[in-house]
Amino acid sequence: MDKEKVLNLAKLARVELRDEEAESLSHEFEVILDYVGEVKKVDKLDKFNKEESSLRNVMREDGEPHKSGLYTKKIQEQAPAREGDYIKVKKIL
């Protein structure tokens, strides 16, 4: 993996990354991917049925999880920028 690829991945992940960090990460990823890549080489893997073993989502019925507005104020207070009861962000369009 080269530096450009790391920078592109960082872009996908919305993380600002300096060139020199991307460079050192590219070397570390080579080592890590070489190690974790072992799992691909196991013969028995192809015969294993992923569907049977995979985790499934557990959904709850729609409904009121708690009294409406119970946490609203406390949660709003955590937002870095607010305008009235709205969380404020920069213009998108």
Place this chain on the structure above:
Amino acid sequence: MPDISKLSIKSARIALQKKEFSARELTGASLDAIKEKDSGLHAFLEVFDDVLEQADETDKKIANGENLPLLGIPIAIKDNMLVESKHATAGSKILEGFVAPYDGTAVKKLKASGAIIIGRTNMDEFAMGSSTESSAYGVTKNPHDLSRVPGGSSGGSAVAVAAGLVLGALGSDTGGSIRQPAAFCGVVGLKPTYGRVSRSGLIALASSLDQIGPFAKTVNDAEILYEVLEGRDSLDSTTISEQTYSSRSKFSKVIGVPRAFVESEGIDENVGNNFREVVEKFKSLGYEVRDIELPHIKYSLATYYIIMPAEASSNLARFDGVKYGLHKDGKNVIEDYFKTRGEGFGKEVRRRIILGTYVLSSGYYDEYYGSALKMKGLITEELNEAFEKIDLILTPTTPTPAFKLGEKTSDPLSMYLADIFTVPANIAGLPSISIPSGLAGTLPLGVELTAGLGREDNLFTAGKEFLGE
């Protein structure tokens, strides 16, 4: 004033009920110990300012004849669990200043059982690490040797118990983050079955692996905390009930040792010698110890380091500088994201988010993430089959005793290998406990027992017999 270093939860509860000392005195002893020792250890990120008020309330309850399992017991909380109206940072700058709007379920249960919540403990940033060195708020030191790490990611909680600052603590364990620091610090650390303890109010790392559990001085104390924490919760749909794993086979004292796995390269000589002594001790306690074959268990760590970063990269997408925590201003919305996340996340977190993004990206998804999921299934099946013939699996908790501060920070793979024996239990969702098993010089060693799904009872039985409790 009680000597908190000599007390267990069990003995402290008896003394409190007999009024040998008050909750205020016990809490005062905890605060004094923190004042005396924690400037050198840095187990705590914050000691809450209302602990003596909590203690006074407790003394009123005791005077009124109330008797709860943790009434008056000082407990510390890892900084990735929400305590209402208190800061929670998960060891990260990106959550600096965040105040929890509610109690996580585990914390709520501790409070309802009468525990005194002393403060929040240091941890690797977002629980990503095995040494507590990736915290944005400084390193925590091992109380047995200040030049060494306490393990991680729940290093602060392990140290708080080991140094006698509190009587119990909560940690979270995604790949060994309770058991590995427990071993390095010489205390008991339990990771329950996946889904046993609600994770509502736990800041997520990898949701298919994360589990909350206790640190304690004794197996009996760990069991007391476990009984308070466990149970179904409508706020965490992955929680299990007593019926989920219903087969209650008899405990027949049969231990399996995955010999080839345990004797793999990289095991410290002291750890190997100690492990042989542990096997002999279990035999002398009437256990049958037999070698077992688990041909795929050696792939657990590789599997883990695909699944965990994949899930982490998704879970950590919520930190965007809009809803809570740090905000760094850029020219537009998307630049705000880049700056906030680039400056707010530390190096290890950036590394894992980018690695996770890679293994999930189009073209590599099947090769890495798909293969890892299949391997997870294969390992799980292999372990579940093994537990049809044995009650427990025994391995060392860690391949080495506590390593030096800074020793592994520049080599991420060597840091990851510290989790080699703890990761399989997370991959398969199994309950697993680390118990102190001896010393290498002055450094504690731990041995790990893993049981079948839902069989924490077997861990407690064997753990207590081993420690002579």
